[in-house]
Amino acid sequence: MSLRLRIALSAALLVAATALGIGYWVAAAIGDRLRNNIGSELAETAYQMSDKLDREMASRTGEVELLTSLEALQRNDVAEAQRLVDTLHNTIPAFSWIGLLDPAGVVIAASEGILLGEDISHRPVFIEGSKGIFIGDVHDAVLLASLLPNPSGEPMKFVDIAISLPKKDDRGPRVLAAHLSWTWAEEVRRSILREAYSHRGISLYVASAGGDVLLSRGNDLLGHNLRLKAMQRAKNGEEVGWTVEQWPDGQTYLTGFARADGHLNYPGLGWVVLTREPAEMAFAPIEEFWQLTALVSTGLVISIAVLGWFALGGVTNRLAHIADVAREIRAGQQVDMPLYDSPREVADLSHALRNLVVELTHSEQALDRMSAVARQDRLTGLPNRLGMVSFFDVAVARAKREGLSIIAFYIDLDGFKAVNDTMGHGAGDEALKEVAARLKSCSRGGELAVRLGGDEFLMLIFADAADWEKTASQVARRVLARLAEPYVLSEGQAQMAGSIGIARYPYDGDTLETLLAKSDKALYAAKRGGKNRAVFAASEKVVMLGSHSTRK
Known part of the structure; x- marks a missing residue:
């Protein structure tokens, strides 16, 4: 075998091993993260449906x-x-x-x-x-x-x-x-799918505690008994999650699930909400990424094989250096692929490999951006529940470090249903976007406004521990005032207000779940008390526009 052929074949094999090794490692890491984001997004939709069912029944x-x-x-x-x-x-x-x-x-x-x-x-x-x-x-x-x-x-x-x-x-x-007519549940199902997945083939079902389908798309599976892993996990106590499994039609679906556990005085009937999307469609972005990685790697191998044919014997040292750096990158070290100006073939190789590493790095950065999208409410641009969970961990660390209290404002709009019923869902969407803008204007940098779903929002703010109640009352009045201002919509002017439940970390709840539960209970008290007011969870103080705080 000639030296030229030996160099060409050696270069091709070396580049193939390098490109495929790096590509496989990065693609596998990105694929796992993307798969988890897609599944979590479907599970979040199931949770929103279960929460709406529980609140309506309550x-x-x-x-x-x-x-x-x-x-x-x-x-x-x-x-x-x-x-x-x-x-x-x-x-x-x-x-x-x-x-x-x-x-x-x-x-x-x-x-x-x-x-x-x-x-x-x-x-x-x-x-x-x-x-x-x-x-x-x-x-x-x-x-x-x-x-x-x-x-x-x-x-x-x-x-x-x-x-x-x-x-x-x-x-x-x-x-x-x-x-109570069951048609209202179908209206909720349609609104959830219209808002979140109007462009994807996603189906949503509600099953009884025994697995019988109570609500479906048309008559699809209605009355069938579902024996799914998702149903079993919900029965075993898992509240929200996702899995990949085969349904009765023989097809494999990505399946999100959420258990409806009741709300306030309504104990719940054990319903399980299921969302599903054909696995092939749900994970299509992952498959496309694998195909792109294989295509880039194959093209690179062919290109380098041709270049290697014309390479000189002295090129082998530089190729070995490139291979060493590639192994360091695969091991997770932060090093740059070396660039050579000559010979031309080696220069092309070093530039091509560096471009490959840059492209794979950009792909991972794109995944980070997709993760951010998964934590954002599509309609209002505010963070959703996933974004709130990420923020809360950081907020707790800051509160402990600086001796601050975290105040949660659980907000529910008064009069939003009337806007939807009289002006249509388009006007309702406009109103929700305006509410999001007003809530953001009431918070400071480093604080958070969240859309929980439907017409429910949450604000997390920081306050000095010594005068947190005064700060919370001021912010509550500001939020109530902003929510009560007229809404100029494309269909005309609308009027809404808000009710607020206020809870303080860590005294009302030392976890996000307990803090939300306490503020939600206070919100219910505000609703029962006449709406357009705020109620503190612990002291039951009431804050209203144009008045001082009073005891219930």
């Missing part, structure tokens, strides 16, 4: 519970009870039917008079509702299937809510029963 349960406390129902005023159930039915369309049952299970007041005078003592709403508070899982309509309008023609499904009233005599308690 709100509806609270409304029925509030109705039972009214004096008209307590004193058994049937005429006034009829007026109240009609009012609630007309105000909240999600209630398909509301009725008051006497101790024998006979309907004595009902929305639109449906089932009035009927004996439904054999139904679970009466049997279980007589014992206290009953929340029944999703089921097909039985008595009401032929009595209620059904424009879609699809089978009607309800969630039951029943609460017993105090006894007036020895005959037993009366029961206030309601059938």
Whole structure:
């Protein structure tokens, strides 16, 4: 074998080993990180859906519970009870039917008079509702299937809510029963997918605790029992996560899951939200990156083989040096690939390898930017829950180092649903973007405003431990004032406000989860107290616009 051929073949093999080794190492690292980001993003969507389901059920349960406390129902005023159930039915369309049952299970007041005078003592709403508070899982309509309008023609499904009233005599308690239409869950599913994944083939499902599909895309898998690893992990106590597994249709999907554990007075029904995307589509960016790495490496090997044919014997020392540096780079050392000006072939090789290292470095930097996107809310540009978790760890370190308190403001918009209903989702999106801008204007550098999902936001600020409550009150008034300013939207002017729950780290909660739970509970108190106000978690102080802080 000639020396020229030996040099050419040696150079080609050396470059092939170097390029493929570096390419494989970088591509594997980037692929793992990208895979985890894609899975976490799908799991976050499942969590948003589960959170919305829990909060909606808690709100509806609270409304029925509030109705039972009214004096008209307590004193058994049937005429006034009829007026109240009609009012609630007309105000909240999600209630398909509301009725008051006497101790024998006979309907004595009902929305639109449906089932009035009927004996439904054999139904679970009466049997279980007589014992206290009953929340029944999703089921097909039985008595009401032929009595209620059904424009879609699809089978009607309800969630039951029943609460017993105090006894007036020895005959037993009366029961206030309601059938909550399951169509609201479909509206939530569509809004989640429209906002996050309008351009991707992602599906979202809700399954019962036993694995039966309660909500799906059209009739796809509706009523099927899912025996998936994701379902089992949720049953075993894992709240949010993702996996890759085969579904009943035989295809493999990236699957995100989140367990709906209830909210406030609603204990939850064990629902599991599942999001899925065909694995081939979900991980397409990783496959494209592998193909690009192989293509660049192959092209480089061919180019160097041709150059090596023309190389001189003295080129081998410089090639050996390049190989040594390549091994150092593969070992993780921060060194630059050497550049040579001559011979021309070696110069081209050294420049090509340096460009390869630079391109791979840029790819990793691009991944970092993708990670940042995964931590950002698409609509408002604010950080999302993933971004909040990353920020909180840094914030805790700073608070301990500088002796500061971290104040959490859990914010929920008052009046946002009216903007969506009257002006449309486009105007609602405009309003959310304006809210994000106003919240950012109320925070300082190094502090954080987050969109948690829907019309819920969170602010994390720093305050001196000595006067944190004064600082928190000032910021709360500033936020309430900014949220109450008119919103000039493309569809006209709108008016909204906000309610705030305030909690302090580490005194109200020494972890992010407990801090959020305390501030969320305070937010609920602010809502119950009249909205457009802020409530402190520990002291229950109330902050309102144009007034001093007061005790509840």
